[in-house]
Amino acid sequence: MKIKKSGEKEGMSVKVSAYKGMRDFLPEDMLKRNFVISIIKEVFENYGFEPIETPAIELWSVLSGKYGDEEKLLYKFKDRGEREVGLRYDLTVPLARFVANHLQKLPRPFKRYQIQPVWRADKPQKGRFREFYQCDIDIIGVNSLLADAEILKILYTILKKLGFDNFIININSRKIFKTLVEYLQVDEKKEFLIARAIDKYDKLGEKGVKEQLEKTGFSENERGKIFTLLEITGTNSEKISKLNKIFEGLSTREPFIQEIQEILKYLEYFSVDEKYINFNPFLARGLDYYTGIISETTLTTPKIGSITGGGRYDNLIGIFSGQNIPATGSSIGLERIITVMDELNMYPFDKKTVVQVLFAVQDEKLLKKTISLTEELRKEGIKTDLYLGKKDLRKQITYALNKGIPLMLILGEEENKKGELTLKNLINREQTRVKQDKIINHIRELLHE
């Protein structure tokens, strides 16, 4: 790298900022993000899922035609060889391309997870970013509803581990819209129109959804019938009974009802507490590619939209490989989860730094000894910062306090003569002298290790 010198005066300030809608993460942000990501990864791997990564840039031919109206939100450009390319917009289309390219090498079933940033040329606003992490888990090559149930159990386990308790995993089957189409006696292609309209219920409310249904050709009677789905209440099995009655005599009733019953049975096998599962016949998920069980997790408070979303999509993964490859999976809304955990202060730590001990540097003559003691701590796995700035002790204490470092060690001439160290506990402000050869155990105790 070469810095242009011309016109650049030393000390001259240039006004700069990050690109709008994208974020810098400071160490204390990273501490929280890494905590959440590490729990997610731990659960994924505990369930036998394995990580993959795909490139930031994909050929435009891979991306185009996959995102419908949203295609305009892709970062698209030409490379130096005039090839049209785009930035990763989600992790699902790259997965389909990945599966096509590595089909022979991949196990079947293929259980993968992927945690990478995606980019969207959207208008930045509160909580909506142009760069954010997506976190996806999918099972490729399995028809069985066991796979759908396992994904839901994983979501449940992760949320519990992160400390959430006020969540509901809403489930439904996209097959309900086939049944609904038969029930309404409308063209079967209208299935997607219903799903897309209902999906906007949270945003537009009843009036808005009804308007959209009207616009796409549903009569008042039909619109009313669609909205009866909202009125089906009770326990999960009560709702199933009610729908079973409403849809009586329809040929598409059985596959739908059976699917819901089977997923609920499997969730019981997986020991998912039923109170977290809500069969919601009005859940749609607007994307056209879903074919079976769909799910969305919401929190009772705060209201922040869904924190997971996914389902079965049996016709997408094969589009590049020309094979029929069933698949089911879910996205975990990492950024929303972090936002809520920040808001509710849900982290099981209040530290702002990874550093456990600051070793002060005071006396040039004692430098060799100071470094050697610091290195001993590090060798024992104690995260130790050796202060490298000015030797003023007050500055060093301020540095430790500002960073939130809990412990500080000082080696002065007097301490050294006695083979001791001064240990400052910056949490309770206590100060003691400790023998140098006892320091590791002493610190371990204080750090509750």
Next chain:
Amino acid sequence: MKIKKSGEKEGMSVKVSAYKGMRDFLPEDMLKRNFVISIIKEVFENYGFEPIETPAIELWSVLSGKYGDEEKLLYKFKDRGEREVGLRYDLTVPLARFVANHLQKLPRPFKRYQIQPVWRADKPQKGRFREFYQCDIDIIGVNSLLADAEILKILYTILKKLGFDNFIININSRKIFKTLVEYLQVDEKKEFLIARAIDKYDKLGEKGVKEQLEKTGFSENERGKIFTLLEITGTNSEKISKLNKIFEGLSTREPFIQEIQEILKYLEYFSVDEKYINFNPFLARGLDYYTGIISETTLTTPKIGSITGGGRYDNLIGIFSGQNIPATGSSIGLERIITVMDELNMYPFDKKTVVQVLFAVQDEKLLKKTISLTEELRKEGIKTDLYLGKKDLRKQITYALNKGIPLMLILGEEENKKGELTLKNLINREQTRVKQDKIINHIRELLHE
């Protein structure tokens, strides 16, 4: 996401590939990459360094004029609002922008590390990618050579921990080129020309470097004198003595010699074995921004170029903030390290999967029990894959063998009657029956946990 249906027939194959020069990482690649990254992070944090992240996209005004001739290798494009932007090319310029934007919030000294992909619109070739991870560590706001020494100790510790022993950390001070300029009695601006030319020695050899020096105006006598640096051999202190003699009487000799002596002293304080440190007066690092100690790590075999590179750069971090902020740091060549570790099979494991146990699924009647036992293993932290494909047992064994899963559990009717499980050890092909309530301990033992 909506899939375009028009023209897209189900089962129709579309030929696709990843964008050239960028890589997909399969689970077994990720296992190795994550191993290397986790060791690097562990050492960084053990030394009190903390992670940050910056966005993939930066405003063009931040990037332009920072990379000299290499600027043409940046991915540059316009966003939807016609703003000129570029993709992250390295982690140093973003760091300078980051420091300017968060100056008030950052501790001083600020010790940060950053591991993120960067993008270069380069011609792809063996070992050179358009997307690769960079891994940087820097100390911001410290003049002391202690900081330079600590960085070198960290590099040393990481390489040792990864299993390298045949490495040499070459060090020099950029101050040597000021002394050389005085020695040659040429214009002091020529310092950079010498550094840039010498930096290409590995690529161009003596002849090529001499040609470049000639082209930039150095006489034959001057070129010869520059090359005497190559002839200075011996131990580190012998080389210092020799240079001390050659540069006798020059006013710039002292600062240079002192700097080398001091860094060697500090490296001794940090217990870095001297045999890994080579004071190499011919080490240049071509980048104009270095101001003090510079370093590069090479392997004796295989010949792969440098696997770390860095130095002190006191005038770069402040360019956006208008302050004078000293800094020193190093890049670790993650991709090259992984390449070498792959080649020499240096990983302390030969597994291809994170999965420790495959739980077979055979008998529909025993499904509930099978899942409940699988969940028990998972609760105990044993990474367990529940087989979700077809129930044919031979297929399941093949799946486990292909993935390299070491253990397999089977619950058949007979096993269940006796409260047992069949445990297949797929490494030594032994098969035993184990009581269901003893299975956790049994597996732990086999996994050597």
